[in-house]
Amino acid sequence: MTAPTPVIAGAGSDKLRGVSPDNVARGFVLYVGVDEDTAAAAGTSLAKLAQEIRAFAQTLVPQAQSYAAVAIAPSDAVGTPLDVVRSTFGDPTVGNRQRQEAVRIPAAEQRPSGxxxxxxxxxxxxxxxxxxxxxxxxxxxxxxxxxxxxxxxxxxxxxxxxxxxxxxxxxxxxxxxxxxxxxxxxxxxxxxxxxxxxxxxxxxxxxxxxxxxxxxxx
Structure with missing residues (x-):
């Protein structure tokens, strides 16, 4: 229910901790940008790919809990496959680069109302x-x-x-x-x-x- 929190590596180790001392790393999100046709061409599917990644994580850390969801977005969604996935799942940082690359238009035209x-x-x-x-x-x-x-x-x-x-x-x-x-x-x-x-x-x-x-x- 919260946005991604910046983390930094702990001194002298590869462990991560939150920028705020009250926060600790509790897991991670892996975004994969690939559509069903591309996955099929590689001999797999999105569902199978997600399940195999989850199973692999389980072999590394048996106690780990995981949840996988497939991003559903319009076929004409703007951006790279990875940008579309991140945007669909509400990653608050994905818009930074997109805004920088957007075509400049007059301010009066780009400010929505309501x-x-x-x-x-x-x-x-x-x-x-x-x-x-x-x-x-x-x-x-x-x-x-x-x-x-x-x-x-x-x-x-x-x-x-x-x-x-x-x-x-x-x-x-x-x-x-x-x-x-x-x-x-x-x-x-x-x-x-x-x-x-x-x-x-x-x-x-x-x-x-x-x-x-x-x-x-x-």
């Missing part, structure tokens, strides 16, 4: 600007978006988003976070609405787009 909620990258953009949401503000928005067909009560939000907190907050905490979230959403703040006596609800709006990375597991 709100883009990118669940894969855990980012929210308003009129082209990235909003500086806190972790809990995004979690609240994400929860409401994923349950957009119904009203979500305060008790459910507390139980779902603060269940592991050292100190359990009260309903006032939810109200404060919602108020700050709405403030950052600006003119489209009414997409997160209060249902009096029941809780909160996310409402669709023509200027609000929600993105999520499609995938299926193997």
């Amino acid at each position: 709100v883009l909620i990118d669940l894969a990258r855990r980012e929210v953009h308003l009129d082209g600007d990235t909003l500086n949401l806190t972790f809990k503000e995004f979690e609240l928005l994400n929860y409401l978006v994923e349950n957009g067909t119904r009203t979500v009560g305060r008790d459910e939000l507390l139980g779902g988003l603060w269940s592991n907190a050292d100190e359990v907050p009260n309903e006032r905490t939810i109200d404060v976070h919602i108020r700050r979230l709405r403030s950052k959403l600006g003119r489209l703040a009414n997409t997160v609405r209060t249902v009096r006596g029941e809780g909160y609800r996310f409402y669709e709006h023509p200027e609000v787009v929600v993105w999520a990375a499609p995938e299926y597991s193997i």
